[in-house]
Amino acid sequence: MNFKFILNTALAFAFAGTLHAQAPVEIKGALNTSYPKQVKLFKVVEGKTVEIANASPQKKKFGFLFYPEYEGIYVVGTGNELSPNDNHLFYFKGGEQLDITLSDTSYTLNGKLNSKENIVLKQWKDLTNPLYQKAINFMKVQSTFMDYFPQQESIVAKSKTFLNGKATGNPKFDKQIKDIMQLDLISYATNFINTPRSAHPSLDEYSDFYGTIKANEIAKTTHKVYNYPYGLRTLTALISINMRQDKKAYKPAAEGLALFASYVPNDTLKGDLVLENLARYKSYDDFKAITNQFGKYIVTKSQQEKENSLLSPLLTYKPGTDGLQFAYADKDGKQVSFASLKGKVVLVDVWATWCGPCRAEFPHLKQLEKDMEGQPVQIVSISTDADKDKEKWLKMIKDEGLGGMQLYAGQSNEFSKYYKVNTIPRFLVFDKNGKIVNVDAPRPSNPKLKELLLAEAAK
Structure with missing residues (x-):
């Protein structure tokens, strides 16, 4: 197979995931649609699809090579992350080969190398595709409840015996396929009711299946919703029906x-x-x-x-608005939360060991700490050093005799993102109730910072 047309994003994902699987998944396919489309590969993250790679077909051929992050459902299709339109479910654990042809309405499996799990998923797709077309692909297929409800009841009845004789030998899949079937049927049933039609049923006209689907049943735990590609979408749609x-x-x-x-x-x-x-x-x-x-x-x-x-x-970072409720480990590994500092004026110093201007403030910061003795003021220094420099951070605290409360947040941390800390050092002041006073305060070398802290401490 010629993989020149596999996008770099797919290859990057392949290398990034080598720790998660013993063998890669190879997907090759053909696109038999009415007009050219980009083909996408999605993973499932907490009940939503997330695109991980895409490919622009050449001569109607496309392919992906990747190491799956987990064993379970992935999605391949020409749709987007938000909707099941033009997207199809497949099961991968590593080592599979998938050979498919995508069409405007469904897909076909080619050859004899497709896994037992994906053969069962294809059989399920074939059984339920009439509902998928009328409920999900409704812009192309005109339908009302008068023809949809009888077909739905017939397919729901057939679903009860669908898995007879279809054990794949993979107990994880054989268990998960039951959840996929349940949520597929709920997805189609709710989407049909919640989308525009030329005629809409009254509650008395709902078919029997609607009396059996309850949000509080599929949402007892996160398991069903999180493992289904459109789990949150389906849950919210079902709540509206209930x-x-x-x-x-x-x-x-x-x-x-x-x-x-x-x-x-x-x-x-x-x-x-x-x-x-x-x-x-x-x-x-x-x-x-x-x-x-x-x-x-x-x-x-x-x-x-x-x-x-x-x-x-x-965020406007206006004085008086709530500060971020953060929590980071101190130099001894003990978690310290912002909430635990309530009752004190808090000065936060964002710094890193590699930062020259940060180190230049050390003498002034030490003097400020002495000046604040006896005042309800807590100085908190938050390190943004990379993980590899954590020992360097600990050594600098000791060598420089740094006081205050020394916390480690790491290079990519919530606090810096929240307050848009793009340059350091950065000093932020919060009042005794954890509300913002100034998120771009003067440095300790500026006497105005001491004045600001004393004024807040006196309130």
Whole structure:
């Protein structure tokens, strides 16, 4: 196979993932569509698809060579990250060869080297493709509930015996395919109801399948939602259907979010719903009103990073706004949180061992620390050194006799991103309640910093 047309991103991903699999996955294919399209490869990350490579077909041929990060579902198609349109599910653990032809409506498996798992997925695709076309590809295939509901009930009935005689010998896949089937059927059923039609059913006209699908069942844990490429999209669509069935009206802002989240028993998934809601806000005050009430659900690292990325464009760093709630290890490895410093005026010094201007401030910083003795002021120095220089950081603290509270955040850290720290040293001052006083304060060599700290300490 000629891999000259495999994009560099695919190759880079291959090399980056060598620790995750024993053998690469080889995908080769042909594009039999009505017009040329770029073919994309996606991984699944917490219920969403993330593009990891793309290829521009040459003479309608394309290919990918990559080491999968995990064993499970990946997506190949000509669609995008947001929608299942023109995208198809495949299962990889490493070492597979996939030979496919993509068409406008589906795909075919070519040759005899395709894995048992991907053969079963193709058989499932063939069974459910009529629903996929009417529910997902609805802009091209006209349908109403009068023809869709009977077909849906027929396919749901066939799904109950679909896996008979189809054990692949891979227990992980044989378990996961059941979740894929369940969420595929829910995805089609909800998307059909939630998209424009020439005729819409009343609740009394919903077919029997709708009475069996409940958000609180698929959202007991993150497992089903996170492992499905369109898990969060499907969950939110199902909640809207369940609300309609329960005759619960949509409500704005926090009241509406509380109602929506009440259909999800898992707190981590509640956090994901909160983040979906936060993406709509354009003002800092509205954003904070939501996080003040629902921020307790934003607990995972990826959720916190997402929250900060949404918040960052809204930040004005105005005095009186809340400071970032960070936590980093001190020189002894003990975690120190910003919240634990409440009651003190906090001066944060962002620095690194390689930074000459940072070292030039050491004498002034030491003197400032002496001047603040007896005052409710805490000096916190946050190192942005790379991991390889951590020992150098510890040695410099000892050799230079640096005082205050010495924390290590690392080169790419949340604090620097949040406050857009592009040059160091950088000094930031927060009041006794953890609110911003100045995020670009004078350096210790400037007497105005001492004046600022004493003024805040006296309040």
